[in-house]
Amino acid sequence: MVFIGAMAGMFIGAIPGLSVSMATALLVSVTYSWSTEHALATIMGVYVVGVYSGAISAILINIPGAPSSVVTTLDGYPLAQKGEAYKALKYATFYSFIGSLFGFTALGVFAGPISNIALKFTPMDYFLLAIFGLTTVGSLTGKIFTKGLISAAIGLVVSMVGIDSVLGIPRLTFGIYGLQTGINIVPVLIGLFGLSEVLIIVSEGRLESEVLNIAKTKVPIREMFRYFFRSLYYCTIGTFVGVLPGVGGPIASFLAYGEAKRIKKDTPVPFGEGQIEGIVASESANNACIGGALIPMLTLAVPGDAVTAIILSVFYVHGLQPGPMFIKSNPHMFYAIFAGGLIGSVFLLLLGLFMGPNIGKVVTIPKRILMPVIIVLCIVAAFAYNNRLFDVTLMFLFGITGFIMRRRNYPAAPMILAIVLGGMMDSNFRRAVSLASSEERFFVALFGRPITIILTFLIIFVVVSNVPQLRRLMKNDH
Numbered sequence: 328m329v330f331i332g333a334m335a336g337m338f339i340g341a342i343p344g345l346s347v348s349m350a351t352a353l354l355v356s357v358t359y360s361w362s363t364e365h366a367l368a369t370i371m372g373v374y375v376v377g378v379y380s381g382a383i384s385a386i387l388i389n390i391p392g393a394p395s396s397v398v399t400t401l402d403g404y405p406l407a408q409k410g411e412a413y414k415a416l417k418y419a420t421f422y423s424f425i426g427s428l429f430g431f432t433a434l435g436v437f438a439g440p441i442s443n444i445a446l447k448f449t450p451m452d453y454f455l456l457a458i459f460g461l462t463t464v465g466s467l468t469g470k471i472f473t474k475g476l477i478s479a480a481i482g483l484v485v486s487m488v489g490i491d492s493v494l495g496i497p498r499l500t501f502g503i504y505g506l507q508t509g510i511n512i513v514p515v516l517i518g519l520f521g522l523s524e525v526l527i528i529v530s531e532g533r534l535e536s537e538v539l540n541i542a543k544t545k546v547p548i549r550e551m552f553r554y555f556f557r558s559l560y561y562c563t564i565g566t567f568v569g570v571l572p573g574v575g576g577p578i579a580s581f582l583a584y585g586e587a588k589r590i591k592k593d594t595p596v597p598f599g600e601g602q603i604e605g606i607v608a609s610e611s612a613n614n615a616c617i618g619g620a621l622i623p624m625l626t627l628a629v630p631g632d633a634v635t636a637i638i639l640s641v642f643y644v645h646g647l648q649p650g651p652m653f654i655k656s657n658p659h660m661f662y663a664i665f666a667g668g669l670i671g672s673v674f675l676l677l678l679g680l681f682m683g684p685n686i687g688k689v690v691t692i693p694k695r696i697l698m699p700v701i702i703v704l705c706i707v708a709a710f711a712y713n714n715r716l717f718d719v720t721l722m723f724l725f726g727i728t729g730f731i732m733r734r735r736n737y738p739a740a741p742m743i744l745a746i747v748l749g750g751m752m753d754s755n756f757r758r759a760v761s762l763a764s765s766e767e768r769f770f771v772a773l774f775g776r777p778i779t780i781i782l783t784f785l786i787i788f789v790v791v792s793n794v795p796q797l798r799r800l801m802k803n804d805h
Contacts, residue, residue: 328365329667332372333674339373340380340392341686347377347393351634363645364663370641371667374634376675378576378614379423382606383683386415388701390521394512394747395576395613397740398584400520402598402605409601417546418603419610420679422558426611427672429562430569430618435665438622438654448571451759451773455782456571457748460578461741462789472793474737482742485510486749493757505717512746514709514722519739521705522726525698527733554604558611561586565612569619576613577747581740583612614675618668625649625661 332354339350350373358366381392386403399419406415448456461479488499489509500506561583568579587608588598596602624635626649642649647660654661709722729739759773766772774783 328368329372329670330674332369332374333376333671333678334372336373336375336377337380337678337682337686340377341383347374347381347634350377351638358641363641363647363660366641366645367638367660367663368667368670370638371664372671372674374638375427375614375617375668375671376678378617379420379427379610379675379679380683380686382419382423382610383416383686386419386606387412388521389524390701391516393576394516394743395580395616396609397516397520397577397743398580398609398613399606401584401609401740402600402602405599405601406603406606411601414546415603415606416683417680418551418606420676420683421551422554422607423610423614423679424672424676425555425558426562426565426614427617427668427675429559429611430566430615431665431668431672432618433566433615434618434621434668438626448778449759449776450755450762452776452778452782453571453755454752454759455779455786457578457752457755459782459786459789460581460748461745462786462793471736474735475741478732478737478739479741479745482745483749483752485515485742486746487753492750492754505715505720509750510721510746511713511718512743514718515725515746516743517705517709518722518725518727519729519732519743521701522722523729523733523739525701525705526726526730528698530730554607557587557590557604558607561608561611562615565615566619568612569616570622576616577744579612579616579619580609581744583608621664621668625653625664 335350336347340347351370354366354370354373358369361369378393378395381396382399382403383392385391385396385399386407389400389404391397391400403415403419406412461483462476484499486509488506490496490507491498497507564583564586565576565579568582569576584598584605587604591598591602591604594602594604598605620635621638624639639649647653647657705722705726706719709718710716732739732742763769763772768775774780
């Protein structure tokens with residue numbers, strides 16, 4: 328059953344616009360009459376392999392198959408352009424496998440203790456964690472820090488569109504009915520990364536340029552293990568971020584990428600131009616996030632991300648009640664999930680090594696044929712998510728936006744992260760202010776807790792260290 332799910336996850340995750348959460352949602356209705364163990368086993372196969380396979384399209388055609396694969400495009404696609412697509416895919420597969428194993432091991436060992444730490448996070452802490460993620464990505468993905476922050480700011484504005492969660496009134500909709508439900512991440516993702524890539528290629532007249540080379544190249548096992556111990560650090564980041572409800576893979580991969588860039592300075596190949604460790608950090612963290620995201624879902628009935636929210640519905644459909652007593656009262660179900668995840672990790676490795684490059688053979692088609700096909704896929708994927716033509720319009724608008732941004736050297740990744748995190752930031756900030764307003768000392772109530780103080784200092788440090796004048800001053804002192 329895990330293998331069936333893994334095969335489905337491999338194809339769905341690799342096709343831009345078809346998300347793992349969509350596949351899991353469809354499976355809930357299909358597995359209604361199945362035994363609970365079989366349903367959970369199949370879903371774990373989809374979840375584990377689906378999160379990894381988003382890296383295939385990210386590396387080969389610069390369109391992330393999932394939001395958590397956005398960071399993989401930064402170094403994966405430049406490697407593919409250099410003719411090292413096979414090498415990039417092999418590293419992505421191996422370290423996705425390591426990340427998944429690490430996450431599920433953490434699920435088995437630390438389910439209780441890590442949940443207790445996450446339980447101590449206040450709404451203000453979640454808001455500051457998201458701000459930290461945005462300031463970090465602003466410094467990582469753009470050559471100019473301010474351009475990264477501007478991109479993130481635009482993403483935050485986009486995330487505010489729709490019905491206000493507190494007041495229940497339309498916000499930034501300009502009277503357009505289609506915007507009342509908000510702007511969905513799928514058409515934005517397809518537009519910014521898919522359509523904009525087509526527009527760039529057409530505008531530069533690169534239709535006859537050489538196709539990406541995915542010829543098999545020998546990657547020694549010793550060389551692959553060179554990043555193993557450092558990947559465990561990225562896995563730790565991914566697992567911990569996964570535990571925080573609602574945060575998920577995108578911020579885990581961004582934070583891990585930030586740490587990789589901080590640790591490994593003065594590299595022969597800069598980050599963002601084909602640095603292997605960028606792929607290692609991203610894929611280790613976002614797959615380790617899977618095991619982490621399951622921890623709050625199983626122990627607190629609080630989903631860690633969109634997929635675990637859907638898995639939660641599977642529990643209720645089958646009459647199970649997740650919560651603090653779940654592992655003690657239903658150990659066989661806990662181990663069905665745990666075993667399903669570990670088996671799924673093995674299938675990830677096997678399918679990734681033997682099928683990944685073959686799925687990627689689509690990019691060997693000449694670009695003058697491939698570009699119209701990608702446009703059609705972008706339109707179909709944008710429409711299929713909600714069956715709305717309005718989403719296709721949004722996809723075209725964000726495609727043009729992405730084209731202009733790339734021409735002006737504004738990175739798209741901070742915008743995507745801001746859209747993903749915007750809703751969480753909005754609700755948590757307003758909740759934090761509401762709770763603090765009833766206290767005598769307002770600012771102490773908001774910023775007085777140890778976790779809050781640490782996160783505030785981290786944000787200040789990142790922003791200050793990226794202000795050009797201060798950086799020059801620090802270099803002169805040295």
